[in-house]
Amino acid sequence: MFGDLMGMMGKLKETQQRVEETKKRLDSVLIDENSSDGLLKVTLTANRLFKSIDIDDSLLEDKEQLEDYLILTLNKAIEKATNVNETEIAAVAKDGMPNIPGMDLFK
Known part of the structure; x- marks a missing residue:
C-alpha cells in the first residue's frame, strides 16, 4: 500500500x-491577432503576456474607434492564448496523473 x-x-x-x-515553454509561444481589416495587430504569449501592439496611423485620428478596435482584438487574442495555454497544461497534467479509482478528473 x-x-x-x-x-x-x-x-x-x-x-x-x-x-x-x-x-x-508557453512564454515563447506567440499568438498573433489582427483586426478584421488589419489596422490593428497584437502579439502575446500563450501565457497571456503582451509582446507588441501595432496600430495603423489612421486609427489614431478617432479615439473611440481605436478603443473599440483594441477591445475586440485584445479579447480575441486573449481567448486564443487561453485556449492554447489550457490545452497544453491539461495535456501534461492528464498524461502524468496516476490512475486513482473513482478519481476520473480528466474525461
Whole structure:
C-alpha cells in the first residue's frame, strides 16, 4: 500500500515539474491577432503576456474607434492564448496523473 502511495506521490511530483516546464515553454509561444481589416495587430504569449501592439496611423485620428478596435482584438487574442495555454497544461497534467479509482478528473 505504501509503495503504491509513494509511487503516486513521485508521479505527481514529476507531473508538477512537467507542468512548470510547460508554463515556461508557453512564454515563447506567440499568438498573433489582427483586426478584421488589419489596422490593428497584437502579439502575446500563450501565457497571456503582451509582446507588441501595432496600430495603423489612421486609427489614431478617432479615439473611440481605436478603443473599440483594441477591445475586440485584445479579447480575441486573449481567448486564443487561453485556449492554447489550457490545452497544453491539461495535456501534461492528464498524461502524468496516476490512475486513482473513482478519481476520473480528466474525461
